[in-house]
Amino acid sequence: MQKIAVIAGDGIGQEVMPEGLRVLRAVADRFGLPLHFDEFHFADCRYYEQHGDMLPPDWKEQIGGHDAIFFGAVGWPAIVPDHVSLWGSLLKFRREFDQYVNLRPARLLPGVRSPLVDRQGRPLVPGDIDMWIVRENTEGEYSSVGGRMYAGTEREIVLQETVMSRVGVDRVLRFAFELAARRPRARLTSATKSNGIAITMPYWDERVEAMAREFPGVAVDKFHIDILCAHFVQRPQAFDVVVASNLFGDILSDLGPACTGTIAVAPSANLNPTRQWPSLFEPVHGSAPDIAGRGIANPIGQIWAGAMMLDFLGHRAAHDAVMAAIEAVLGDPRAPRTPDLGGQASCAQLGQAIAEAAKIAA
Ligand code: NAD
Ligand code: IPM
Ligand code: MN
Numbered sequence: 001m002q003k004i005a006v007i008a009g010d011g012i013g014q015e016v017m018p019e020g021l022r023v024l025r026a027v028a029d030r031f032g033l034p035l036h037f038d039e040f041h042f043a044d045c046r047y048y049e050q051h052g053d054m055l056p057p058d059w060k061e062q063i064g065g066h067d068a069i070f071f072g073a074v075g076w077p078a079i080v081p082d083h084v085s086l087w088g089s090l091l092k093f094r095r096e097f098d099q100y101v102n103l104r105p106a107r108l109l110p111g112v113r114s115p116l117v118d119r120q121g122r123p124l125v126p127g128d129i130d131m132w133i134v135r136e137n138t139e140g141e142y143s144s145v146g147g148r149m150y151a152g153t154e155r156e157i158v159l160q161e162t163v164m165s166r167v168g169v170d171r172v173l174r175f176a177f178e179l180a181a182r183r184p185r186a187r188l189t190s191a192t193k194s195n196g197i198a199i200t201m202p203y204w205d206e207r208v209e210a211m212a213r214e215f216p217g218v219a220v221d222k223f224h225i226d227i228l229c230a231h232f233v234q235r236p237q238a239f240d241v242v243v244a245s246n247l248f249g250d251i252l253s254d255l256g257p258a259c260t261g262t263i264a265v266a267p268s269a270n271l272n273p274t275r276q277w278p279s280l281f282e283p284v285h286g287s288a289p290d291i292a293g294r295g296i297a298n299p300i301g302q303i304w305a306g307a308m309m310l311d312f313l314g315h316r317a318a319h320d321a322v323m324a325a326i327e328a329v330l331g332d333p334r335a336p337r338t339p340d341l342g343g344q345a346s347c348a349q350l351g352q353a354i355a356e357a358a359k360i361a362a
Helices: 013-031 045-051 059-063 082-087 090-096 166-182 200-212 225-234 246-259 300-312 316-331 347-358
Strands: 002-009 035-039 068-073 101-107 130-136 146-149 157-160 187-192 219-224 241-244 267-271 279-283
Touching (some): 002 013, 002 059, 013 035, 013 068, 013 347, 045 082, 068 090, 068 300, 090 279, 101 166, 130 246, 166 187, 166 200, 166 241, 187 200, 200 219, 219 225, 225 246, 241 246, 279 300, 300 316, 300 347, 316 347
Parallel strands (some): 002 035, 002 068, 068 279, 130 241
Antiparallel strands (some): 101 130, 101 267
16 A cells, blocks of 8 residues: 555645546556555645644654655745745655655647747747756755844844755756666756856856766756756757756746746656655645636646656556646647636646546556
8 A cells, every 4th residue: 555645735736636636546546556545634824824833743753654745735925924834834844854856847748839939930849848857955045044133223134045065966966867867868957057156056066067977978068047047948949857956946947837838737746765755746836826716727737746656656557647648638629728728627627637538548
């Protein structure tokens, strides 16, 4: 039996999670997978309102023994400041469960229109954008080292240090190099900013160069984050595996999926590759308070995250069936589409169509 902790969270997390589960249950039935889902009702802002904290004191005992965590989205800034809700839940999971790799594909899917065109003005086609963003997920710019001094006075100072450890940098780089080495193009791009951030970023570059010597078959390049963002828009075809620090990876993993037409389809795997702790699978997007409660969220990011979780748990055929189902439904002009995809269907209609397709897709 594989135990999965389910945490839907806030806003559209509550709407896309049932669709993610619907698809997982469909393929679990079809392939006879030994999956057991345990739903937890914490790590959301309603829980905070009631308890003054995002998590119960024994949260680690409650979910730390599960094989994986299937997560929706957290954040409801009208009730709880974002840094309180996120540092009290998702960012805590990433650190305490040592999920040091955040793996995020950006892939142009059939039937979805990219906002980009090529140099001849032609729309991009599937295959033009097909990259994996490997984001460092436990240190870097997301550090708790810092503070506020002279609060409320003219001399007020705030300070937050970027932390890069050799172990922390090397382990995420190794994951990215190994991934690149398995890909046909075997190309790795590193995001840097060593011209301006003159201590941590030259260190990052130095570790990339050192690791590149161990992977002579991988073609390595690096770009400063500013021009890298421009290249994502002007020639996304050039990228295969992109490795980045925590903040740069955060930004690139919204930009990449936006180039594929909608951020709503993008998944995210927060991996503890040692498997000492559970890994966490979630969409890239947030709780979307602007559309929450209307039943129009696109559930594909959640469903694709479920597919990544299946793969991680060793169920490759079920993963492939879910991906084939997503592609079949998106590629079918008569199938339901949510408003972000130019249609009028509901979250549940799109989720149902993918679940039905996943029962038969090869
Ligand atoms: P967001 O991703 O929630 O929304 C950005 C925009 O994309 C909105 O216009 C939203 O309507 C749209 N969108 C997002 N997901 C969609 C979907 N599935 N279908 C259709 N449209 C979708 O980002 P935000 O507005 O910056 O953040 C809102 C809240 O979510 C904040 O509290 C933020 O901190 C939190 N957040 C949480 C996570 C997470 O839990 N992993 C990620 C990002 C943001
Ligand atoms: C993400 C989100 C989070 C992050 C926020 C909500 C803290 O944007 O998962 O990409 O910055 O990592
Ligand atoms: Mn983000």
